[in-house]
Each structure stands twice: as C-alpha cells, then as structure tokens.
Amino acid sequence: MTRRRTSLHARLAALSLGLLAVGLAAWWLVAYERAGSVAERDVDGRLQTTAIILLQVSRTDVSPSSPGAFGAPHPVAGIHGWRHPPSFEVTTTGDALIHRSPDFPQGIGDPSPGFRDRTVDAMRWRIYTRVDDARGLVVRVAMNERDRQDRTRLAEVDFAWPLLLAIPILAVLALLSVWRGLAPLRHVERTLASQDPGNLRPFEPAPRGLPRELARLVDTMNGLFAEVQDLHARRKAFASFVSHELRTPLAGSRSQLDVAKRSPERHQQNRALGLLGEALGRMERLVTRLLLLARVDASRREIERRPLDLGLLAKECVTQFNDETEGVRAEIGNVCGPMTIEGEEDLLRSLFFNLIENAARVSPDECPVEVSLEHEADAFVLAVADRGPGMDKAELQAVAAGDFPLRRNDARGTGLGLAIVRSVAEAHGARLNLLAREGGGTVARVHFDRAPVEGTA
Template structure:
C-alpha cells in the first residue's frame, strides 16, 4: 500500500537536498570569485606600497611588513626591479621566480607550486614590482569559509527532515479525521459529511463525497418508492387472479369455470404488462445512459403501428400515419419504440371504440414534431400534468391500466431532450400528445 506521507517525503527531502547542494555549489563559485578579487586587491595594495614607500619591507606599513617578514608562515614574496631590470630588493622566497613575468595578474607554477603573481609598473615610476602568493593559501581559506558557513546547515539537515516528517503528518491530519468520521458512521447513514474548518485542498473531496452520498440517497429513495409502488400495484391483479382461480376451482358449471379461467388469463396479462412497464421505468431511471444513434422516426413509427394494428382492428379504431420518410433523430431506437407503442396503445385504448387515431411526424422549425391524437373523452386541462405522474389514473375510466404509460413517455422524451405537451385531440376532442425533438 502506497503511503501519501512517504511519497511526499520522498519528494520533499530529495528536493530540499538538491536545492541545498545547488546553493552550496553556487555559493562556492561566487565566494571563490569574490575571495579571489579580495586577495588580488590585497596584492595590488602591497605592490603600490612597495613602489611608493621605498621598496623595502622597513618602509612599508607595519601590517604589510609583518606579512613579508613572516613569509614562511604566510608565503608572501616580493621583488622590486629598477628600470634596467636589476634587483633593488626582494624577499628570500622571490629568488626562485624568473626576472621577466607578464604584466598584471597571472598564474605561475614554480617548483610544483601554483602561484598567483602580480607584476606591477605604476605610471611615472622607474621601478617594477612583483608580488606573489601561493594559490593553495587562498584555496585553504576558501575551504575553511565554506565549511564554517555550511557545516551548520549540514548538521541541521536531520532536524529539517524531522520537521518535514512532522509537518507532512500534521498536514495530513484532516484526511485522518475524514477517515475516522467515515469509519464511525452508521452503515445506513447517507447524511452529508461535515468537517470543522477543512483545508482548501480537502474541500473538493468533501464536496464530491457529499454529492455522491446525495446521489446514493436519491437512488435508494427511488428504489424504495419503486418497491413500494410495485408491491402496491401488483397486489390488485394478483389478488384478482387468486380470486378467479378459486372461483374456477369451486365452480361446478363448465361455462362459469371457463369464464373464471378467462379472467385469470386477463389478470395474468395485466400483471405481465404492469411488470414489463415497471421494469422499463426502473431501467430508465435517472443515471441510465442512452446509446444514441441516428434513428428513422418514420420507419420506427410504422413498426409500432403494425405491431398494434390487431388491437386497433379489434376495437374498430382507424389508425392513420402521415410521415414523409425518412426523418432522422438522434436517439436510442429501443427507448423510442417504447415511447411510440405507449402513445399509440393509450390512444387506441382510451380513444373509444370505432374511433380514430392520427399520428403525424413532420420536420418543423426548429426540430422534429411528433403528434398522436385521438377522438376519445380526453383529459381535462387541470389533470393533464398529473397524468404524467407514475400510477396516476383518472377516476371513471373504464379501461384497465397501470398509470405508467404516459410517465414512461415523459421520461423517455426528457432523456432525448425533447419537449412534451398535452392538448386537445382530433376536432377539439380527445387527447393530443405533442413531442418536439431537437433538430
């Protein structure tokens, strides 16, 4: 199992170490350059003093004279030449240096030792002076400076790592609190998670978690409603089937027994139809993702009309379809087929015997318009919105039904971003269902 704290530490500590090494390298280069400049100015100061104060150690300032007199300790050497190149004065260690050296600052290796050499001839002076110092002296002083500067930082690194460890642990404390909060919650608790002063980085997680809990609560509520509704609605047809079966068992007459058995078959058909619609409605609950593709709405409607033609003929209902095929919509053919069959079946069953049902599909502006109209008793305007609710059935309706047909239609229309309106049907009578699909 990967540890977030370990990952942070493996990122932070090497990063700090690399930055520290980089800072050390930069400081070393910069300090070396600055120290070189300081020592070069020091050599120039000695050279100027030798030219201006008589060219002997006794004529120099006490500090510089002490440096030269203790040349074995400080290893600083000098030489003063006249205009003809003769030695006027020199320190003991300068005898090994050649008489001719380049003007200005240079590096010279003498007997295996690297020297920093300044050959100086001041304007207007008849003398030329050489001052030299071993490079090792400068490097040793630079190393001591770097060591004294960065050694405390090196010693502080373990403490810095410990502070980073503790800081990362403290920073992850809200995550541990969230874990404890979730661990101690009741299994059936879907209430939002509340944290005291959560950090900004944890707030998106808290919001997303609460949104998930809200969706779960809504889904469970839908499941409970569906279970309760299904149990309630199935109770009636099952009770009817049981009652008719008992009548058939007790009947001594063949006609009465056959009538009871026909009622059993009709009850079973109604229960089957109700279960099919309940399952379809459950499948189309929010969260269902449609697999949309171009669908020829005219051809799909012709298939639905053909599948219900026998029922229409049995009731003496005339079906008519007007559609200049093809008319394409983006949708799921299976869901649209359910929508069309429910609309046409409702129009046949509630449109009255010897009635008419007209289906019209046309390309409108904007979008595609589908209308299914019948000439039945219709639905009063004040009830048209309620018939879109699940299990709502108007009182006084002679037809058997589950109250799910139009709710399925409304759900499928919404899933296809289509608008649905209920209005008057044929010749101002009956019911008209008008659906507009986006173009």
C-alpha cells in the first residue's frame, strides 16, 4: 500500500499557521493580563483625579446638605466608558462630614491617605483617601467592583479588537508567504515534469532566479541530466552500431540460404551452406565481443580486481596470439621488472588481444606488431605499434573524444575492438591514446596508473 504523502505546501502552511496561532495566543494572554492591570491603573487614576478635583472645589463654609458645597458641577460624571461617577465623601480632618454622595459606602473607617480595598455589604470597593492638611479637608473617593470590572472588560475589548482583526490578515499573509516562497520549487517541479526522458534538457533558472538551496539542487540535477544524456546517446549509438554490424552478416546468411534453397546443384548448395556457416560464425564472434563490451560498460565500477603483472600478461598474450593466428606476427620487447596493477585478468587479456589483432589486421605481412611495456613516472605504459595505413586526423580525434565504434566498414575493421579496449582501460582507471607513428602506422598507448586503483583494498 502506498503511503499518501502530504504536500510541502500543506506542511509549511500548517507550520506557519501553528506558529502564528501560538504567537497570537501568547499575545492574547499578555494583552489580557495587561488589560486587567491597565484597567486597575485607570480606576486608580480616576479615583486620584476625582479626589484632587474634589479637594480643589470643596468649600469648608457650607453645610453638608448645601447644593453649593462644590464650586463647580460634578467634574467626573458622564465620561465615556464609565457607567457611574465615583462615590465620594468630603469631611474635615476632624471627621465632620461636608458632603457625601448617596452611594458612598458607610463605615469604611480608616482615614489614612492612599488606596485600599474594602468590602462593605458584600460589595468590594476600591477607596482612595486624600488629605488636605492646609485646609483641613479629607476626600475619599470609592469605586465598586462592578464598575471596576466594567472598566476591565472595556480595556480587554480595546486590546482584543486589533488582535481579532490581525488573526485572519496574518493567516492569509502566512499562507501567501508559503505559496510565494515555494514558487521556485513549483517551477522546478513543472520543468521536471515537462522533461522528455529521451531528451533531457538542462534546467532554466526560475524567472527571478532560484534560491541558493534550489540552485544547488538544480546544478546537481543538470549534472545528472548531462550524464544521462551522454549515456543515452552512447546507448543509442551502440544499438545503432550493433544493428548495423549484425545486419550485413545476417543479410549474407539469408542470401546464401536463398542460394541453397534455389540451386539445383549439390556442390552449389554445399558451398552456400559453407558460406552461411562462415557468416554465422562471424555473427557469433561479433555478439561475443558486443556482450563483452556491454558487460564492461555496465559493470565498470564492479570488476573483479586482483593483483596482476602486466608484463607477464602481455608476454602470454603475444605468445598465444602467435600460436593461434597465421600471418602477421607479434613481438614483445624487454619488460623490466614486475608491473603490478589491480585488475580483472580476462578483461585485460581482451584488451591486449584486441590491440594486437587490430594492429595485425592492418600490418603488412613482413612487419610484425611491436608490443612494449614501459615504466613512466607514475604509470605503466603499454604500447602496441603497427605499420598499417594509419588513422586519419578525424578518426584520431574521434578516438580522443571517445566517439567510437567508428563504424568504418573496410579492411581496418569497425572499431569495435577499440571500443572494447577503451572500455576495459577505463574500467581499470587507464587511458587509451592513439598516435600516428613516425614512418607510418599507428601506435596505441594505454597508461595504467601505478597507484592502487580507486575502490581497491
């Protein structure tokens, strides 16, 4: 069962909204707390202000019931947000009542100045007492719990409204940020989805440029695309080469089969069957070599390595070649000391044989193939030289660029041998070079690094 994957957009949106929710909740708590203390300070401030005003407007020469006990109208009634004006009483320092609002709580006793809380008749009051010693007046201003709570709620609402408005706006902004922030990723996704697997193109950068992290990802993918393209092109060329190389012997086989079927003469039939067998043998050898090439290309990093003496192997291959083939001989010069590398013996034998066979095919009978192995500063160099017609500049350039089999169709062969040599060499960390030889012919040089090949113990 395939596990359903959530989108990155959804994850980031959820994360952003979650963080936003936590932030707003914290803000709400702080604001709520602040609203309470602000309301308290507000109440205390109002009590103080009222007390000061009352002291300023109070007169001592009027009776408590006189409506002119205050020099001005009640100064703090009807202000926005206050349900009732504060209750108050004005007395002399001798505790003689000058004026008292009807709802002022009775029996609060303590005349000391400042704020205090008292409960009178199950109602909690906040009381502020201010003394004017010069005039001998004491003012007490009080506000009950209900009014205080009203003020607190008002303050809370004042704090909460902006927060309530901010929640959807911030949420939308958070989602937009996520959407916009991931736009380059969507661009990469679209480009990737539009790629033709048979013709991978490098990524174009997003219109406003890619962020650094995605740019690195795109660079990595572009590198990968280039490798896949190269591999694809090589496989296509290889398939085309195989098709081309097999069609001719196949056509030869078919034509000889047609002859064998049509000819009324036994000797002609036998001859046709003999040629048919020859063509089949050629196809068999070709398929064997193609499979070898395919195996080396496929398992380039996984060949079975063990220590081998290149000099010894070269001598054995030269001897075997001379024993098994007629015509052009192969000669090997002096080999100085062991030349040990890590490699797979069968593959290296095919490398030696293909080089020697290639050289022998083009060499005149009287000119042996010259095989040598030399020490260089950091490499063992195998050289196989012939006196054949040589390769033209374009062919040497094609080999240097790794662009072969060459698909030549002449006595010099198709280049499949060289392709095998190159692949085996590369599998061993070696390099193949073909050079025009002074005096005519070609010399193939394979440089084997003396240091242990990467990946070996």
